[in-house]
Amino acid sequence: MFSYFLRRVILMLPVAFGVSVICFLLVQIAPGDPLTAIMPVDATADEQAAMRAIYGLDKPLPVQYAIWISNLAQGDMGKSIASGRPVAGEVFGAVQNSLILALSAAVVAFPIGIFLGFLAGYFRDTLLDRAVTAISIAGVSVPNYWLGIVLVIIFSVNLGWLPSMGAGPGGSQDWSWDWLHIRHLVLPAVTLAVVPIGIVARTVRALAGDLLTMDFVQALYAKGMSRGDVLRHVARNAAATALSVMGLQLGYLLGGSILIETVFNWPGSGFLLSNAIFQRDLPLLQGTILVLALFFVTMNLVVDVAQAAIDPRIKRS
Amino acid sequence: MRHFKGRFAALMLAAGLTVAQGAAAQGILRVGMTAADIPLTTGQTDQGGEGMRFMGYTVYDSLIEWDLSSSDKPSVLIPGLATEWAVDAEDKTKWTFKLREGVTFHDGSPLTAEVVVWNFDKLLDDSSEQYDSRQAAQGKSRIPAVASYTAVDDLTLEIVTKTPDATLPYQLAWILMSSKAQFEAMDKDWEKVANAPSGTGPWKLDTFVPRERAELVPNPDYWDETRVPKLDKMVLIPLPEPNARAAALLSGQVDWIEAPAPDTIPAMSGNGFVISSNAYPHNWTWHLSRLDGSPWNDIRVRKAANLAIDREGMGALLGGLMVPAKGFLPPSSQWFGEPTFDVTYDPDAAKALLAEAGYSVDNPLKVKALISPSGSGQMLPLPMNEYLQQSLAEVGIEVEFMVVEWNQMINLWRAGAGDAAVEGSESINFTYFIQDPFTGLIRHLSCDLIAPNGTNWGHYCDPEMQALFDQIKTTFDPEEQDAVLRQTHEKFVNEALFLMVTHDVAPRAMSPKVKGFVQAQNWYQNFSSISME
Numbered sequence: 001m002f003s004y005f006l007r008r009v010i011l012m013l014p015v016a017f018g019v020s021v022i023c024f025l026l027v028q029i030a031p032g033d034p035l036t037a038i039m040p041v042d043a044t045a046d047e048q049a050a051m052r053a054i055y056g057l058d059k060p061l062p063v064q065y066a067i068w069i070s071n072l073a074q075g076d077m078g079k080s081i082a083s084g085r086p087v088a089g090e091v092f093g094a095v096q097n098s099l100i101l102a103l104s105a106a107v108v109a110f111p112i113g114i115f116l117g118f119l120a121g122y123f124r125d126t127l128l129d130r131a132v133t134a135i136s137i138a139g140v141s142v143p144n145y146w147l148g149i150v151l152v153i154i155f156s157v158n159l160g161w162l163p164s165m166g167a168g169p170g171g172s173q174d175w176s177w178d179w180l181h182i183r184h185l186v187l188p189a190v191t192l193a194v195v196p197i198g199i200v201a202r203t204v205r206a207l208a209g210d211l212l213t214m215d216f217v218q219a220l221y222a223k224g225m226s227r228g229d230v231l232r233h234v235a236r237n238a239a240a241t242a243l244s245v246m247g248l249q250l251g252y253l254l255g256g257s258i259l260i261e262t263v264f265n266w267p268g269s270g271f272l273l274s275n276a277i278f279q280r281d282l283p284l285l286q287g288t289i290l291v292l293a294l295f296f297v298t299m300n301l302v303v304d305v306a307q308a309a310i311d312p313r314i315k316r317s
Numbered sequence: 318m319r320h321f322k323g324r325f326a327a328l329m330l331a332a333g334l335t336v337a338q339g340a341a342a343q344g345i346l347r348v349g350m351t352a353a354d355i356p357l358t359t360g361q362t363d364q365g366g367e368g369m370r371f372m373g374y375t376v377y378d379s380l381i382e383w384d385l386s387s388s389d390k391p392s393v394l395i396p397g398l399a400t401e402w403a404v405d406a407e408d409k410t411k412w413t414f415k416l417r418e419g420v421t422f423h424d425g426s427p428l429t430a431e432v433v434v435w436n437f438d439k440l441l442d443d444s445s446e447q448y449d450s451r452q453a454a455q456g457k458s459r460i461p462a463v464a465s466y467t468a469v470d471d472l473t474l475e476i477v478t479k480t481p482d483a484t485l486p487y488q489l490a491w492i493l494m495s496s497k498a499q500f501e502a503m504d505k506d507w508e509k510v511a512n513a514p515s516g517t518g519p520w521k522l523d524t525f526v527p528r529e530r531a532e533l534v535p536n537p538d539y540w541d542e543t544r545v546p547k548l549d550k551m552v553l554i555p556l557p558e559p560n561a562r563a564a565a566l567l568s569g570q571v572d573w574i575e576a577p578a579p580d581t582i583p584a585m586s587g588n589g590f591v592i593s594s595n596a597y598p599h600n601w602t603w604h605l606s607r608l609d610g611s612p613w614n615d616i617r618v619r620k621a622a623n624l625a626i627d628r629e630g631m632g633a634l635l636g637g638l639m640v641p642a643k644g645f646l647p648p649s650s651q652w653f654g655e656p657t658f659d660v661t662y663d664p665d666a667a668k669a670l671l672a673e674a675g676y677s678v679d680n681p682l683k684v685k686a687l688i689s690p691s692g693s694g695q696m697l698p699l700p701m702n703e704y705l706q707q708s709l710a711e712v713g714i715e716v717e718f719m720v721v722e723w724n725q726m727i728n729l730w731r732a733g734a735g736d737a738a739v740e741g742s743e744s745i746n747f748t749y750f751i752q753d754p755f756t757g758l759i760r761h762l763s764c765d766l767i768a769p770n771g772t773n774w775g776h777y778c779d780p781e782m783q784a785l786f787d788q789i790k791t792t793f794d795p796e797e798q799d800a801v802l803r804q805t806h807e808k809f810v811n812e813a814l815f816l817m818v819t820h821d822v823a824p825r826a827m828s829p830k831v832k833g834f835v836q837a838q839n840w841y842q843n844f845s846s847i848s849m850e
Contacts (some may be wrong), residue, residue, distance in 0.1 A: 013436055029545050031721070031722070031724075031725040031728070032722065032724035032725045033724065033727070033728050034730065035454075036724050036728070037363070038363060038451065038454045038455070039454045039455070039458070040455060040459070041727050041730065041731070041772075042458065042756070042760060042771075042772040043454070043457075043458045044458060044769055044770065044771060045731075045769045047454075047457060047458055051450070051454055082363075082510070083354055083527065083528075084357075084451050084511075085508075085527060090527070143553055144656070147358070147561060149564075152564045152568070153564070156564060156567075156568035156570075157564055157567040157568045158568070160568060162572055163568065164564040164568045164570060165556065165561050165564065165565045165570060166529070166554070167529070168571070169327075170526070170530075171526035171530050172526070172529060173526050193387075200320035245667075262557075262558050262561070263558065263560065263561055264557065264561065265554075265555075265556055265561045265565070267528055268528050270354045270529075272528070275353040275354070275528075275557070278723075278724065279353075279355070280724050281726070
């Protein structure tokens with residue numbers, strides 16, 4: 001198991017390097033100028049050139065990349081051009097907030113998705129199955145920013161039950177798991193949970209449905225095993241694939257919540273990323289994308305290792 | 318985005334809102350800003366006009382300030398940290414400023430001429446220990462006239478300009494004074510100062526969470542007793558997404574939002590929220606190319622285009638939140654003058670002018686226009702430009718759009734009409750801050766500011782106009798200078814030098830609990846008079 005883990009970690013290195021090159025080049029391709037965020041629009045050409053030199057933006061791209069990657073290797077992600085603050089502090093603070101949101105959404109989505117999927121798989125081709133399928137298709141199809149706005153209108157504006165924005169009184173730096181703060185989390189987490197509910201439910205439904213028709217299930221029944229015990233076997237067989245899907249979904253939840261974080265003004269990585277894009281804040285953009293991409297890669301690793309632990313056949317292959 | 322907003326407004330109306338207004342704490346005003354981050358707190362702010370409005374003139378002062386006390390007349394310059402100033406009778410490059418006595422920074426240190434000199438070095442002398450590239454990026458370009466500065470005594474400052482320049486007082490209204498003592502107390506590190514800044518302004522920064530909130534509390538020792546804030550606290554919250562801002566106000570999480578989207582205003586008004594607006598020095602134009610071969614070189618074409626637009630009709634599109642342009646400056650400006658060309662809607666006259674120039678609906682003039690789908694101060698650029706496109710087509714001008722994202726638009730604006738990147742576009746839709754003689758008039762058309770060296774996008778250069786600009790800079794009597802400014806603006810209008818469309822009215826929506834706000838005709842505002850009911 002340890003050698004498998006080691007092999008996967010070593011394989012992560014070229015992936016991480018590739019990610020760093022891609023995210024550096026990607027943000028350079030977009031037209032625009034990071035100086036727009038920090039200089040008046042009518043700053044003269046000379047003043048712009050002087051500022052460009054201060055931030056090293058006048059150097060050739062390979063040199064800029066070499067400086068960036070060597071600083072990165074020493075743990076220095078640079079400073080945001082727009083805010084002047086260290087990128088590492090900005091990114092890790094935002095990622096921490098996004099993790100709160102993503103894990104909360106996962107806690108809502110995964111049990112519901114698994115339950116609904118199993119229910120639909122077990123009662124395949126019944127009214128219940130169709131209802132669950134309809135719910136999961138709706139969950140995947142409904143634009144979640146639209147849903148977020150509707151929830152805000154109903155629960156914040158109309159009923160006044162829950163706040164529509166922010167991370168609680170005092171901002172995210174004062175975050176704690178009490179109702180005063182959690183109430184700020186409810187609407188974005190529920191909105192964010194809708195897509196993974198649909199995806200997990202569909203996956204589990206398909207897995208459970210297929211497994212329940214397999215010969216080994218009939219064999220187990222034939223041996224006199226109770227329905228509950230049989231279902232436990234089915235769940236164990238479905239777990240590896242379901243875990244893989246849920247791991248990827250957690251990655252998406254963390255990095256793919258730009259719209260949700262914008263609608264709810266949640267100070268996470270998506271919100272940070274969206275602002276960095278509009279401001280062409282290259283160091284912040286590169287740092288955020290890199291951290292999110294590495295998180296995704298790490299999640300894949302964790303899922304692979306977990307899958308191998310659950311299903312020894314994967315490790316052997 | 319437009320559809321997004323429209324859906325939001327429709328949903329709100331369909332839902333039949335019954336607004337649940339949260340109980341705001343007594344004396345605390347919570348403001349939803351359009352900025353995505355808290356503006357730079359160390360002195361010279363970033364985030365454009367909003368930065369100066371909420372973090373500039375609140376925490377800091379400048380030597381000369383804008384009068385923000387009235388809503389019914391244009392803002393003029395008034396004494397700030399300087400009580401009087403004058404140019405030398407013999408040497409028109411030498412100015413003397415008398416500083417206000419007894420002014421202290423929030424940290425208790427006194428304001429002296431030496432501290433003012435220290436502040437100029439902060440922006441202009443990159444060898445000084447207090448030089449801050451971030452503040453310099455914001456402030457240096459605002460004081461192009463300044464050549465040198467010296468402290469004559471504790472309360473007397475001398476500034477020498479590069480050439481005689483009577484617009485210096487307007488330039489100095491940009492420059493905010495930070496505390497030298499606080500900089501030294503914070504280990505001469507601006508990053509540390511950012512968390513505990515110290516100015517002389519009516520508000521002190523109490524707490525600050527980057528990108529999330531800043532809390533300002535009153536400075537009870539402020540030198541102008543009439544501007545000591547009445548509120549207990551003002552909380553600034555960055556809310557860049559218009560729908561999030563609207564929802565935050567409607568759900569009672571903030572008491573005030575900047576720039577509500579026009580399609581959310583009926584829902585807000587219908588639920589008792591107050592929409593405040595006023596004319597201010599902003600315009601929404603097409604800046605025209607005057608390069609050889611540009612169709613806009615023909616005054617008949619320029620006038621025809623200006624006569625082809627039904628500006629009142631555009632008002633419906635903007636929920637009435639606009640002032641139809643009658644010139645380059647708003648009609649209420651002290652420098653509007655009495656132009657003879659009436660900027661109005663007269664399609665027949667437009668067609669006649671175009672016919673003279675050789676164009677008609679059947680034989681249209683084809684032009685290419687640079688526009689952006691969004692942008693700071695651009696109002697609703699896509700529908701507004703489509704409206705123009707339709708209006709111009711009706712008289713015989715066929716417009717092809719080149720649409721670029723806002724950040725790139727700024728680059729193309731800086732590059733100028735002659736740059737290959739604009740791909741032959743003959744106009745650019747840009748909104749302008751037009752609050753002082755330089756930003757309002759000179760920078761757009763001065764021969765020495767032709768892009769990319771300056772902001773004269775269209776490469777316009779006219780000796781007569783240049784003479785007027787020179788006269789503005791060399792007329793030191795304020796009343797006489799105003800007269801030259803009026804004459805200059807009359808030339809802007811009479812020669813239809815821009816496609817003059819509309820002026821924004823700086824709308825802001827607020828809870829009915831907010832009392833005492835007077836919206837000045839200015840980009841900046843006074844928050845000291847506000848209280849919460």
